[in-house]
Amino acid sequence: MKTDIPNNGLKTRKSLRSTIPLRARILVAAGDLFHKQGIRGVGVEAIAEAAQTNKMTLYRYFASKDELITEWVRGIVAHKEEDWKDLNAKHRGDPEGQLQDWSRRTAAKLRAMEERGSALGNAFAELPDPNHPARRVMKEHKLREHKRVVRLCKAAGFPDPAFSANLFTMMLEGAHSCGTCVGMRQIGEHLVQVVDLMVENNRQRQRAEQGQRTG
Amino acid sequence: MKTDIPNNGLKTRKSLRSTIPLRARILVAAGDLFHKQGIRGVGVEAIAEAAQTNKMTLYRYFASKDELITEWVRGIVAHKEEDWKDLNAKHRGDPEGQLQDWSRRTAAKLRAMEERGSALGNAFAELPDPNHPARRVMKEHKLREHKRVVRLCKAAGFPDPAFSANLFTMMLEGAHSCGTCVGMRQIGEHLVQVVDLMVENNRQRQRAEQGQRTG
DNA sequence: CTAAAATGTTACCGACCGGTAACATTGGGG
DNA sequence: CCCCAATGTTACCGGTCGGTAACATTTTAG
Incomplete structure (x- = not known):
């Protein structure tokens, strides 16, 4: 879904999400879910979502x-x-x-x-x-x-x-x-x-x- | 595949496999695999096979x-x-x-x-x-x-x-x-x-x- | 021997999961 | 302003898994 509101003067989407580097954010989110729900009990999709990103980006940082x-x-x-x-x-x-x-x-x-x-x-x-x-x-x-x-x-x-x-x-x-x-x-x-x-x-x-x- | 050799005088298939009751055998096999490969790491099919039976029978004993x-x-x-x-x-x-x-x-x-x-x-x-x-x-x-x-x-x-x-x-x-x-x-x-x-x-x-x- | 109960066989379903491709969008630096 | 890199989106693939249905076979009890 494309947003047709062209980001007028406000903070960009990236800076809105977090100032923490993406890779670190993924690791933190992953660790949180791994610990709470078990390693096998959580999917990469859920991790990406918790890190406020998506699966594709996750796989660009981790093979x-x-x-x-x-x-x-x-x-x-x-x-x-x-x-x-x-x-x-x-x-x-x-x-x-x-x-x-x-x-x-x-x-x-x-x-x-x-x-x-x-x-x-x-x-x-x-x-x-x-x-x-x-x-x-x-x-x-x-x-x-x-x-x-x-x-x-x-x-x-x-x-x-x-x-x-x-x-x-x-x-x-x-x-x-x-x-x-x-x-x-x-x-x-x-x-x-x-x-x-x-x-x-x-x-x-x-x-x-x-x-x-x-x- | 149906066996057309009609079991002449020999031990029946069931008694050949084991004298241990099926339910117990399934539990033993399951425990073995659970411990070795982790609960989430083993499927019911593998358990049934290890117990020398099949998934359907397993589900007749365990819901x-x-x-x-x-x-x-x-x-x-x-x-x-x-x-x-x-x-x-x-x-x-x-x-x-x-x-x-x-x-x-x-x-x-x-x-x-x-x-x-x-x-x-x-x-x-x-x-x-x-x-x-x-x-x-x-x-x-x-x-x-x-x-x-x-x-x-x-x-x-x-x-x-x-x-x-x-x-x-x-x-x-x-x-x-x-x-x-x-x-x-x-x-x-x-x-x-x-x-x-x-x-x-x-x-x-x-x-x-x-x-x-x-x- | 026969009927009923137990067990086996096969095929299937829907859900989820890890991983990838192709393409769209956004953002920052020149 | 524009290009390039980073990130997002969507759709998809193959595989596995838990669980079920329908039917065949074997075993046991009477």
């Missing part, structure tokens, strides 16, 4: 739905890695502080989530093909994250870093799916509590050993 | 794919509840023993899983509609399970049962998704270790308090 999915996952992962860098910058040389702040940030995210679970977790469940590029991105991220936690536990002087790191990771991962039956708030609080507790216990143990050697 | 999904989930949940009864029977009046055996059974299941995650967890991620009957079944099950763990923690004399129960549940849930990057074996072992540790710590604390009162 396929799978690529769109992968780019979305990449964005989430990049954001998380950024978060880790920030964590490291704010608690330089303080591995315990990083772990504790990490639990607090996760708790905050949990509180803001409510209902539908973790985006990455769901995406993982929805992409059974182990060769899907998005799956590889997620797996690599998980591995990096786990290694980072192990390193932090080692630096914090935990006697069995692999063990402690697995506890941390298990609880962090589990908090997302567990919150659906307990409530995200309480889960978040308990998550923070237990991390604080583990860190504190470790500090006391280290002081005790120190005292034993010096006394 | 829709959603009902098939729901029945499958119901089966898993029923099996888990059965497991809890067995746990209670084998460790009657021993809440710590139940928690410990629970972690051991979970570790065993983890070891046998390898690669694709928890069936219920994946199903939850794949059914975004909060009104889906299967989702309700899962949620109710999760709630019952969590209450049971709280009750056990209370019976075991944990000072903050809600807190401890949340820890147990978080780790149990998290172990499934975490294992993809660490390896299910190690996760299972550490899961067992930490539950044993928590139970043992609690016992020591109780003994200490007991000693304080009597001494």
